[in-house]
Structure formats: structure tokens, C-alpha cells
Amino acid sequence: YGAFTSSTSASQAVTAGTVTIALGAPGPANTLNVPVAGLLPGDKVEKLVTLANTGNSDLNNVTLTTSAGATGSLLTTDVTNGLQLTIENCSVAWTGATAPYNCTGTRSTVLASGPVIAANKALNNLTSLTSAKTDNLKVTTAFPTTANNDFQGATSTIAFAFTGTQRTETTK
Template sequence: MSTKFATIAASSTARKVVGSLGVIGAAAAVAGVGTFGTFTDSSTPANTTIDTATLDINAAAVGESIPVTTAGFVPGDSLTRAVNLVNSGTAALGSVNLNTTVAAASVLTTDFTNGLQLTVKSCSVPWTQGGVAGAPTYSCSGTTQVLGAGPVVSSINLANAASLAPGGTDYLTFSVSLPTTADNTFQGKTAALSLTFVGSQRTGTAR
């Protein structure tokens, strides 16, 4: 085997390959020696400032105070309170929802038909409060709209809310009622409700 390798190394073909590699290496070396620098230029800076928006939505009680605590509810009873929902931020919102959660479930919140019901209304102008202390009533001298109604534990989208726009205000009332169809199984029950308005940013766009 050693004799065979010696014969190949001595052939003219092997010498030509080695010679070619030597030429390539020399050319690369010459190119490296001749490279001193490159011309460059730059444009005038295009200064860009981006301020991010702020999302800030607030619900303020009007007239009667909130939180609300009531006792002795019977079928057919309801309680209503007014709130002003304000977009105090600098960004438009894509949606505003009223979400209701409950601390501990009971038949009052799990029976979607006979249990507590929630109704949300808006008025184009501030609501006028009447009734008596602790049991207010509200009337609207403008245009009234029902924004949502159903089981008390739910998420209600406030479609076309004025508070979608920065600085916008929605004049709202929310009412919690116990239907007349509630039977004896609803006696002596308690529901601790938390109503939260949630504003979500609009969809991002090219600016």
C-alpha cells in the first residue's frame, strides 16, 4: 500500500492540483493587501418621537353612594344606582364591558332565569334622581337606551358607548332585581356582587 501512495504523489496530476491551490492562496493574499477602506455617507437624521397613550376609565357614583348594601329583598324588588363612566385617558377604546363577578355562588346567581337580574341603561344627558334616600329612582329627559339585560353574573358590552372616545362620558344606571318567579328556595340567601367596567384599547393601526 505504501508504494501505491508514493506513485500517486509523484504523478503529474498531483503536482498540477497542488500548484493550483498555491495560486488561489496567493491571489487572496494580494486582495487583502490592496484593501485600505470604503467610502461612506449618511443622510440627515429623520427624528421621530412616539408618545404612548394612556388608558384611564373611571366610574363615579351620582347621588346615592356605592357600594350598596340592602337586606330583606323579596321577589319583585329591585335597586338602581347611577354612575358616570368617563374616559379620562388619551386613547380611544375598542370596547367597554361591564363585568360582574360574585364572591360566593348561591341560587341567587346560579339560577339564570329566576335569580338576580341586571339591567344597564344609558341616557344622552345626566339622569335626574327622584325617590327617597336609600331608594332612589331615575328619569331621563333625553334619549334612553338599554345597553344590556340578563343574569346578574355576566359581561355586558356597552356598544356605541360615549366613553370609547377620549373625554367621553356615559350617563348610566344599573339595576339589580329579583324576578317574581323566584320561589321559597331563594329565601335567606346572600349575593356579594362586584361590578367592574373594563376598557380595552382600540386595534393598532399604521401611523
């Protein structure tokens, strides 16, 4: 018996993408961790932070969850008279050595004003949804003028957790 044969082969390298959302290092462009004292009704606190997509994959969305844990007080539990949170994005770095900071580029709203404590709030108008892009965020915490004497001396520590979710799956 005689038989002809033929064979061929191939190999395919496969690498999974990375999803990484990161805050900038503490410093002038990231003041989110700097404590605030002496806040009075009507005051606003502006903090800067850079949010970067340092992974190699685009994101579908970024959400923010804020919490006060065991440090909750009227500042964080009263949704009307307690602290209110707003986040804005600037297409270039915010200017100014101290608050109020200015945007010399294009300004957009990332999170409309609402109670400071919230879970899984979708953030809008982010360029960091794209791999290797960064957002220049200004986080404003406002203490409403409607807060009464019950708020005097109240203290809380607010934790910020940003979560990036991978882009929608695709066929390659």
C-alpha cells in the same frame, strides 16, 4: 485625496397613548357600592354610576364581568329565578333624588336583561368609547317574581369589573 460629504439628522418624539376606563367617585352619581337589604321577589334596585374614558385614546369596546365569588347564593347562581341585570345610558345625568330615576335626555340600552353573573358581556351605546367622554349609567337589578321560598335570607356580594379595550390599531 479629497472628499465631499454631507449629512443631516432628525429626531422623532414618540409617546404611547393611554387606555383608562374609570367609575365616578362614590356619591349621588355613583351609588353602585351602596348595599341593598330586604329585597323581595318583584323588587327592582336602581343604582347610578358614571363610566368615563379618562385616557387619551379611543376604545374599541367596553365589557362587563360580574362575579359573586365565595358569596354566591341562589340570588346569583339561579339564572332564571335569581337576580337579573339591565344597564341603560342617559345622554344627560339621571334625575331624581332616589329611585326610580328619570332620563330627560336620550335613553339607550347598554346591556339587555340577563342573569346578574356573566363574563365579558359587551356593553353597547357608550359614548365613553371616545376619549374624554362620560356615560351616565343606570344599573337595574331585578328580583323575579318567580323566586320561591328557597331564596329567603339569601345574600351575595356582586363585583362589577368594567374593561376597556384599545381602539383598532392604525397606521400614522
